[in-house]
Amino acid sequence: MNGATALIETLADCGVELCMANPGTSEMHLVQALDSVPRIRSVLALFEGVATGAADGYGRMTGKPAATLLHLGPGMANGIANLHNARRANAPIINLIGNHPNFHVGYDAPLTSDIDTLARNFSTWIKSSSTEKTLAQDGADAYTATLRQSVGTVGQISTLILGADAAWGDSLGKVQPNPLPLRSKIHDQTVENVANTILSGGKTAMLLEHHACDQAAMEFASKIASKTGCTLFNGTFPGRAEGGPGRVAVNRLPYFPEQILAALKSFDNVILVGGQIPASFFAYRGVPGQLIPEGCKVSRLTYREDDAIDALERLTARLDASSSEIVRFQKEDIPKPTGELHNVSIIQSIAATLPEDVIVTTDSGGGNAAYGMCQKAARNTWLSLTGGAIGQGGPCAIGAALACPDRQVLALLGDGGAAYTNQSFWTQAREGLNVTTVIFANNKYNILNVEYGRIGVKEMGDTAASLFDISNPIIDWVAMAASMGVPGGRADTCEELCALLEKSYATPGPFLIQASGELQR
Numbered sequence: 001m002n003g004a005t006a007l008i009e010t011l012a013d014c015g016v017e018l019c020m021a022n023p024g025t026s027e028m029h030l031v032q033a034l035d036s037v038p039r040i041r042s043v044l045a046l047f048e049g050v051a052t053g054a055a056d057g058y059g060r061m062t063g064k065p066a067a068t069l070l071h072l073g074p075g076m077a078n079g080i081a082n083l084h085n086a087r088r089a090n091a092p093i094i095n096l097i098g099n100h101p102n103f104h105v106g107y108d109a110p111l112t113s114d115i116d117t118l119a120r121n122f123s124t125w126i127k128s129s130s131t132e133k134t135l136a137q138d139g140a141d142a143y144t145a146t147l148r149q150s151v152g153t154v155g156q157i158s159t160l161i162l163g164a165d166a167a168w169g170d171s172l173g174k175v176q177p178n179p180l181p182l183r184s185k186i187h188d189q190t191v192e193n194v195a196n197t198i199l200s201g202g203k204t205a206m207l208l209e210h211h212a213c214d215q216a217a218m219e220f221a222s223k224i225a226s227k228t229g230c231t232l233f234n235g236t237f238p239g240r241a242e243g244g245p246g247r248v249a250v251n252r253l254p255y256f257p258e259q260i261l262a263a264l265k266s267f268d269n270v271i272l273v274g275g276q277i278p279a280s281f282f283a284y285r286g287v288p289g290q291l292i293p294e295g296c297k298v299s300r301l302t303y304r305e306d307d308a309i310d311a312l313e314r315l316t317a318r319l320d321a322s323s324s325e326i327v328r329f330q331k332e333d334i335p336k337p338t339g340e341l342h343n344v345s346i347i348q349s350i351a352a353t354l355p356e357d358v359i360v361t362t363d364s365g366g367g368n369a370a371y372g373m374c375q376k377a378a379r380n381t382w383l384s385l386t387g388g389a390i391g392q393g394g395p396c397a398i399g400a401a402l403a404c405p406d407r408q409v410l411a412l413l414g415d416g417g418a419a420y421t422n423q424s425f426w427t428q429a430r431e432g433l434n435v436t437t438v439i440f441a442n443n444k445y446n447i448l449n450v451e452y453g454r455i456g457v458k459e460m461g462d463t464a465a466s467l468f469d470i471s472n473p474i475i476d477w478v479a480m481a482a483s484m485g486v487p488g489g490r491a492d493t494c495e496e497l498c499a500l501l502e503k504s505y506a507t508p509g510p511f512l513i514q515a516s517g518e519l520q521r
Contacts, residue, residue: 053395132169363393367412391420
């Protein structure tokens with residue numbers, strides 16, 4: 001058995017079931033190993049950013065890592081944007097990066113690069129010195145590292161950089177998986193301190209993020225809110241949130257900094273559960289970067305790596321709230337809109353036709369704005385754009401569909417972001433995935449128009465306008481998707497959009513809808 005086969009056999013024994021791949025010459029022995037270990041499903045992506053984004057979606061939905069197979073430093077570099085998003089989402093991923101054999105590195109061949117330096121931007125665990133004798137154990141250690149909760153925003157991504165000589169050399173064979181790591185539990189005194197803060201008077205907000213977004217955690221938090229009158233918030237872009245009728249009702253913080261400050265203005269206390277003090281996505285002159293109103297006290301129940309479910313259960317008991325009410329989203333009848341398409345009518349069309357238990361991935365302002373109305377329509381799992389690097393939604397939908405083949409996936413994408421990773425359509429078609437993609441086709445980077453106005457510009461010049469405009473030439477999304485094997489249609493009215501959405505859900509396999517028109521309202 002060579003090193004590559006020992007590695008892949010070990011990863012399969014650990015529980016890896018999917019490898020998103022875009023291999024090259026230095027990974028041929030790994031391809032051969034995947035060919036001999038059918039327990040791991042290997043899926044080709046035409047662009048590495050699709051492979052890494054799909055691994056992200058898979059990890060968010062299953063809680064365990066998929067592997068990616070990428071070609072040296074340049075191949076990995078093509079996937080870094082979505083690895084950045086995955087790091088912010090705490091998604092577990094194992095990157096297998098091929099490299100030259102040790103004896104070849106010194107020749108400075110064309111694809112030689114400092115892979116370690118690139119990988120440090122998104123990896124919680126890196127190894128680049130594997131040999132054929134250590135490679136299997138390195139794989140087991142990489143798997144364990146993806147399930148270990150790391151401090152701060154380090155994430156849960158392992159990167160194993162293996163030279164071809166480690167892959168083709170004779171191995172000692174596969175190794176046993178390591179014991180699985182557990183989340184840390186907070187001290188009793190921390191529970192007591194937070195309870196005293198809540199009971200001391202004043203208005204309290206509780207910000208639930210990461211592990212605290214689990215439904216079990218939010219049920220305890222909802223009991224606390226019912227008992228004490230505190231208000232619950234999720235962050236603006238949670239990596240995964242379960243919503244819809246019957247699920248715990250929680251507010252979500254808005255996007256712009258002045259909106260967050262306004263939402264928190266009336267509170268005397270903010271308690272952090274799993275996250276950090278809210279920070280604005282971007283810095284603005286005269287606006288604070290950390291978004292806590294002056295005079296508001298910040299306390300912490302758990303850090304990102306702690307067991308938020310256990311902590312909130314203990315806090316619930318301390319506050320004698322175990323029998324208190326859980327406030328849940330209520331179902332409402334959302335009528336299908338009629339007439340012209342704009343942002344509001346598109347969102348209503350999506351909510352009015354939303355299938356039960358749908359997984360939604362977003363990559364646009366319009367898609368994220370649909371969250372509120374959709375919570376009244378049907379049960380859903382929402383995968384947000386965690387790191388702000390657009391081009392996530394389509395690949396993330398692939399991973400979600402591979403993880404949950406019995407569920408409908410809906411990708412809500414802006415045309416700008418979708419153009420970054422349009423190769424997603426090809427993989428969706430090849431694998432027959434039940435992904436409906438809605439493109440908000442306004443032919444511009446609309447958020448940049450908004451941001452340009454926020455710096456005080458009254459009139460936009462020709463150069464600035466051209467840098468935000470993608471209408472010359474206009475992209476025909478239906479034709480593009482069809483060329484990659486995905487059927488679809490264009491909607492110019494609400495009636496057409498609702499009909500296409502319902503058709504897509506009733507038709508197995510992928511489907512694309514281009515929602516066109518004036519999308520400014």
